[in-house]
Amino acid sequence: MSAPAPAVHATPAGADAAQRPAAALEVRGLTVHYGHIEAVRGIDMALEPGGITALVGANGAGKSTTLLALSGLLPKVSGSVIFEGEDITRLAPHQIVARGIVQVPEGRAILTTMTVRENLELGAYRRGNSGTPKDFDYVFALFPRLKERLDGVAGNLSGGEQQMLAIARALMAKPRLLLLDEPSMGLAPIVVQEIFRALRSINADGLTLFLVEQNVRQALKIAQRGYVLENGSMALSGSGKELLNHPRVLQAYLGV
Numbered sequence: 001m002s003a004p005a006p007a008v009h010a011t012p013a014g015a016d017a018a019q020r021p022a023a024a025l026e027v028r029g030l031t032v033h034y035g036h037i038e039a040v041r042g043i044d045m046a047l048e049p050g051g052i053t054a055l056v057g058a059n060g061a062g063k064s065t066t067l068l069a070l071s072g073l074l075p076k077v078s079g080s081v082i083f084e085g086e087d088i089t090r091l092a093p094h095q096i097v098a099r100g101i102v103q104v105p106e107g108r109a110i111l112t113t114m115t116v117r118e119n120l121e122l123g124a125y126r127r128g129n130s131g132t133p134k135d136f137d138y139v140f141a142l143f144p145r146l147k148e149r150l151d152g153v154a155g156n157l158s159g160g161e162q163q164m165l166a167i168a169r170a171l172m173a174k175p176r177l178l179l180l181d182e183p184s185m186g187l188a189p190i191v192v193q194e195i196f197r198a199l200r201s202i203n204a205d206g207l208t209l210f211l212v213e214q215n216v217r218q219a220l221k222i223a224q225r226g227y228v229l230e231n232g233s234m235a236l237s238g239s240g241k242e243l244l245n246h247p248r249v250l251q252a253y254l255g256v
């Protein structure tokens, strides 16, 4: 593996620290290994409460590894994770979910032999019920197609609808922080637009989002803050807008 590149900050670190609210999630020096492979190396991130933060990077950069470690599904070799002031570094996955950190995994991972309704009910499980009518109404307003397909088997949904279901299922858990792993993957551009519109709307309703994407342009467009991961190291950070105009991002990810 290549040596980690030094992180380049599009804005001087701490320049606006005085105005910046305390982070919803603060990651310091996170390192994650697969055996002897160092997949994520000492990365730092701060997610603003109520904001959209994007983590972008190429295939194999370490994005999913980062998310899995944040959810407690992969062990952290070193570093710390603070959520709303609490150190959650060593908590088990179910304890992390109980804090309100819910992940929409890569590849959706919906239960294809179950109905749309059953998938949604399972989403509410962590709250000890199968979802209130209000919860269902909220996700139907976001994704009307799920209402139309409610009693159909989830495996019969299109790829876009399955992604909608995966997001809706996570919302049924009433998260405080939603982690999304490549929600645009494999979807037609028009469906990607639909998903991103829904993400904006969810965020406008107050939910903090952490969006992992290979679709660098779309992700940085909706994110207030972005991070660029390269070979397991943080290469760049800045506002979404700054990164969209950064020469390295333009050249390496946007083909400009």
Ligand SMILES: Nc1ncnc2c1ncn2[C@@H]1O[C@H](COP(=O)(O)OP(=O)(O)OP(=O)(O)O)[C@@H](O)[C@H]1O
Pocket: 034, 037, 039, 057, 058, 059, 060, 061, 062, 063, 064, 065, 066, 106, 214
């Ligand atoms: N289970 C595993 N065992 C060993 N190495 C792994 C495993 N999963 C991922 N890796 C390696 O860790 C690195 C980071 O992978 P990761 O899946 O986090 O990348 P990613 O940024 O999510 O990529 P993509 O955009 O393709 O999903 C890659 O080099 C990958 O080959």
Ligand SMILES: [Mg+2]
Pocket: 063, 064, 065, 106, 181, 182
């Ligand atoms: Mg991935």
